[in-house]
Amino acid sequence: MRILTNTTSPYARIARIALAEKGFDLGGTEIVNPWADDAGLLKLNPASRVPTLELDSGIPLTESLLIVTWLERKVPSPSLLDGDLDRIISRAGAAMGVIDAMVHIMIGVLQMDPNWGETKVGLKRRRTIVTGLRALEADPPVYRGGTPDLSVILAVVAVDYIRLRFPDAPWREPTPQLDALRDAVAARPAFASTLPYV
Numbered sequence: 001m002r003i004l005t006n007t008t009s010p011y012a013r014i015a016r017i018a019l020a021e022k023g024f025d026l027g028g029t030e031i032v033n034p035w036a037d038d039a040g041l042l043k044l045n046p047a048s049r050v051p052t053l054e055l056d057s058g059i060p061l062t063e064s065l066l067i068v069t070w071l072e073r074k075v076p077s078p079s080l081l082d083g084d085l086d087r088i089i090s091r092a093g094a095a096m097g098v099i100d101a102m103v104h105i106m107i108g109v110l111q112m113d114p115n116w117g118e119t120k121v122g123l124k125r126r127r128t129i130v131t132g133l134r135a136l137e138a139d140p141p142v143y144r145g146g147t148p149d150l151s152v153i154l155a156v157v158a159v160d161y162i163r164l165r166f167p168d169a170p171w172r173e174p175t176p177q178l179d180a181l182r183d184a185v186a187a188r189p190a191f192a193s194t195l196p197y198v
């Protein structure tokens, strides 16, 4: 099995954390540039996006949350959905909304126009980041030690990504609860070994 990733993608990090928490060795990680039409990536994923997971059978799996779905069936224990399922999925959805909004702004800024964040759509995405994090901060995922659930993984991925991409943004609000959640899992190998960097 090998996973194609880049060093920044929050989606790829979700898949990598889930794989590592399920006991998979991330040694087969390959860094690619999804914007450079990498031939190996394109062959496996017509969308040329990360994460792309190539199984030993050669079958490619794409889409972070589909990879998590596949993993939950392949390796049910430890589960990433243990606990209050409704709340886990609800909070995970809120965190995914924040992640999508941040990535959308970064694509606009890096691939189109440095001021893309100030466009009508950019400002809507910014509002999603602020209100999504505010909602998560008011009702944060619960971590009781051991294997984190999916909402913890997604919330921490969102927090680390905003630190990486929007470190000094004046519109950011403090998130002490989410920061504490992040600190609680930071030393786990799945998180420490996948920290994003530019």
Ligand SMILES: N[C@@H](CCC(=O)N[C@@H](CS)C(=O)NCC(=O)O)C(=O)O
Pocket (backbone or CB within 6 Å): 008, 009, 010, 011, 012, 034, 035, 047, 048, 049, 050, 051, 062, 063, 064, 065, 103
């Ligand atoms: N919905 C996909 C999104 C994957 C995605 O957009 N990955 C970005 C990196 S953060 C990418 O590869 N972008 C290249 C592109 O959009 O062409 C998932 O959950 O895996």
